[in-house]
Amino acid sequence: MTGRLPHYRYLLLGAFAVAGVIFVISPLAIVVLNSFSSVAYNVFPPEGYSVRWYENLAQQSAFYLAAVRSVLLALSATVVSLVIGTLAAYSIVRYRPRWSDLIKGFLLSPIVLPNIVLGVAVFMFFIRTGLYGTYFSLVVTHVVVVLPLVIAVLTAALANYDWTLQEAAMDLGAGPIRTFLRVTMPQISISMIISGVFAFITSFDQVETTLFLVRPGANTLPIEMFLYLQKWQDPTIAALSTVLIVFAFLIVSVLSLAMRNRGLPLAVLRQDKEKSE
Amino acid sequence: MTDLSAIPAAAASKPAIAPAKEPFSRRMMPWLLLAPVFAVMAFAFVAPLLVFLEYSFWRFEYGKLIEDFTFDTYVEFLTDPYFHTIVYDTLKMALITTLCSVAVGYPLAYALWRITRPGLQKWFGLIIFSPILVSVVVRSYGWTVLLADQGPVNWFLQVVLHLPEPVRLVFNLTGVVISLTHVFLPFVVFPIYSTMTRLDPTLREAAMDLGAGWWTTFRRVTFPLTLPGLLAGAQISFTLALGAFVTPQLLGGGRVLVLPLQVFQATTDINWPLAAVGGIALLVLAMITVAVSNRLLRYSEV
Numbered sequence: 219m220t221g222r223l224p225h226y227r228y229l230l231l232g233a234f235a236v237a238g239v240i241f242v243i244s245p246l247a248i249v250v251l252n253s254f255s256s257v258a259y260n261v262f263p264p265e266g267y268s269v270r271w272y273e274n275l276a277q278q279s280a281f282y283l284a285a286v287r288s289v290l291l292a293l294s295a296t297v298v299s300l301v302i303g304t305l306a307a308y309s310i311v312r313y314r315p316r317w318s319d320l321i322k323g324f325l326l327s328p329i330v331l332p333n334i335v336l337g338v339a340v341f342m343f344f345i346r347t348g349l350y351g352t353y354f355s356l357v358v359t360h361v362v363v364v365l366p367l368v369i370a371v372l373t374a375a376l377a378n379y380d381w382t383l384q385e386a387a388m389d390l391g392a393g394p395i396r397t398f399l400r401v402t403m404p405q406i407s408i409s410m411i412i413s414g415v416f417a418f419i420t421s422f423d424q425v426e427t428t429l430f431l432v433r434p435g436a437n438t439l440p441i442e443m444f445l446y447l448q449k450w451q452d453p454t455i456a457a458l459s460t461v462l463i464v465f466a467f468l469i470v471s472v473l474s475l476a477m478r479n480r481g482l483p484l485a486v487l488r489q490d491k492e493k494s495e
Numbered sequence: 496m497t498d499l500s501a502i503p504a505a506a507a508s509k510p511a512i513a514p515a516k517e518p519f520s521r522r523m524m525p526w527l528l529l530a531p532v533f534a535v536m537a538f539a540f541v542a543p544l545l546v547f548l549e550y551s552f553w554r555f556e557y558g559k560l561i562e563d564f565t566f567d568t569y570v571e572f573l574t575d576p577y578f579h580t581i582v583y584d585t586l587k588m589a590l591i592t593t594l595c596s597v598a599v600g601y602p603l604a605y606a607l608w609r610i611t612r613p614g615l616q617k618w619f620g621l622i623i624f625s626p627i628l629v630s631v632v633v634r635s636y637g638w639t640v641l642l643a644d645q646g647p648v649n650w651f652l653q654v655v656l657h658l659p660e661p662v663r664l665v666f667n668l669t670g671v672v673i674s675l676t677h678v679f680l681p682f683v684v685f686p687i688y689s690t691m692t693r694l695d696p697t698l699r700e701a702a703m704d705l706g707a708g709w710w711t712t713f714r715r716v717t718f719p720l721t722l723p724g725l726l727a728g729a730q731i732s733f734t735l736a737l738g739a740f741v742t743p744q745l746l747g748g749g750r751v752l753v754l755p756l757q758v759f760q761a762t763t764d765i766n767w768p769l770a771a772v773g774g775i776a777l778l779v780l781a782m783i784t785v786a787v788s789n790r791l792l793r794y795s796e797v
Binding site: 227231232234235238239241242243244245246248249252259260261262263301302303305306308309310312313315321324325327328330331332333334335336338339340341342343344346358359361362365369419422423425426429430439440443444447448451455456459462463466467469470474 | 535645
């Protein structure tokens with residue numbers, strides 16, 4: 219059918235696609251280029267190249283510690299939200315309790331709330347309850363931020379799941395927990411991985427909520443970078459950003475290798491989207 | 496997990512098949528599974544919002560919070576032109592960003608849909624969606640470098656297009672809108688692309704067979720049928736733009752004062768009643784957006 223398309227329109231679309239790719243990539247590419255600059259100010263084309271900003275980055279232990287904190291926090295939030303989110307999604311889809319639509323709406327409602335409002339609200343609440351500055355307060359806030367995502371993906375995945383498999387396993391004598399782990403979970407594992415990855419990234423990149431909750435000197439990585447950028451604009455931050463971009467690139471590569479035989483990983487999300495409408 | 500525990504559990508699940516009265520333990524099961532989520536939501540979502548609401552009725556005088564029940568802060572917020580400007584700027588920024596996101600996102604989704612070679616489509620999709628993996632802080636920083644007076648964009652404008660002096664692209668609304676468009680792009684392309692893939696190809700073929708040209712087919716068939724996706728993308732973009740904090744802070748250069756920045760400022764000034772009222776205004780705007788676009792979505796799907 220595309221063969222019938224006139225040439226110019228095809229070219230126009232192709233040109234727009236190329237322009238789109240440039241638009242998407244350029245802010246990341248410039249960060250990588252800038253990280254090798256030899257001068258502290260931003261100028262294009264670069265006046266010279268050096269690795270001094272990487273050397274400078276290597277000496278800043280604050281960034282290392284912040285990165286470790288961010289990874290640990292994101293891991294905790296992801297694990298907790300995946301476990302309790304799966305239980306909730308299972309309950310909503312399998313048992314259809316009374317008011318299940320209302321319950322789902324309630325659990326998804328943090329999406330509508332701007333993160334900065336949630337951040338200020340939990341900040342006031344934790345100050346009042348004396349929990350301000352505890353690790354627990356950070357984890358539980360991040361769980362609220364990523365929970366809607368996990369529940370949206372998993373309720374959709376479970377809605378597609380063939381429940382006769384579960385009944386068969388139970389009829390054959392497997393207990394409910396074993397049935398879930400051995401029969402149900404493998405069927406929704408892709409959705410669990412995808413929602414887990416998204417939960418991790420969302421938590422890792424959180425600025426608005428974390429900003430109020432971290433104690434001074436115990437910043438997460440995005441907060442450390444955000445505060446650094448308010449004071450300085452030198453390419454140290456570009457060097458750090460480059461390291462993060464390389465990590466993101468590795469994640470994409472691993473994911474695309476893992477999903478090689480399953481087409482675009484988006485296909486899974488698309489199903490979910492259809493179901494949720 | 497032993498066989499001993501398995502047998503009674505399996506027996507307990509039997510009555511589900513027969514429409515008999517279920518045992519109490521089974522009736523409680525769904526609520527038991529929901530309990531942890533409810534606990535977390537009650538503790539870190541509902542309770543904080545109630546506290547937030549409570550602070551909006553307090554007073555702030557001479558740098559101190561005073562417990563009270565007054566609507567003074569609301570009245571101040573609704574009557575002071577300073578806050579009118581902030582609300583107006585927030586809506587303006589969200590609207591322009593949404594228009595830009597849709598204008599860039601729709602053709603990109605269309606291109607992603609029309610690319611027939613699977614390998615190329617996969618790479619194109621990955622490139623469009625990969626920025627999600629990179630922190631908003633990094634991306635906003637990238638745009639400050641890219642759009643700076645001595646940055647690549649101005650270098651291009653001056654050296655290639657021979658403009659006399661650099662164009663101010665950053666530390667104003669322009670920079671914020673460009674950067675936000677970039678940040679939201681995946682969230683806009685995704686729902687549009689998703690409605691396109693669900694489109695029945697025979698409809699377009701029928702239109703073309705009946706003599707409609709490409710433009711007529713697009714205008715009368717493809718576009719109306721993908722409108723729900725476009726509206727969904729616009730809704731996501733608008734609500735995200737309302738709550739945007741990092742990008743206006745880093746690229747606004749203090750000239751783009753939007754509600755999230757006002758809420759942040761008031762919180763750090765310990766003027767919590769004002770922060771609470773600003774946050775509630777933001778929440779109301781977000782809820783109105785969702786309600787309006789849901790209504791529009793319903794119309795567009797009929």
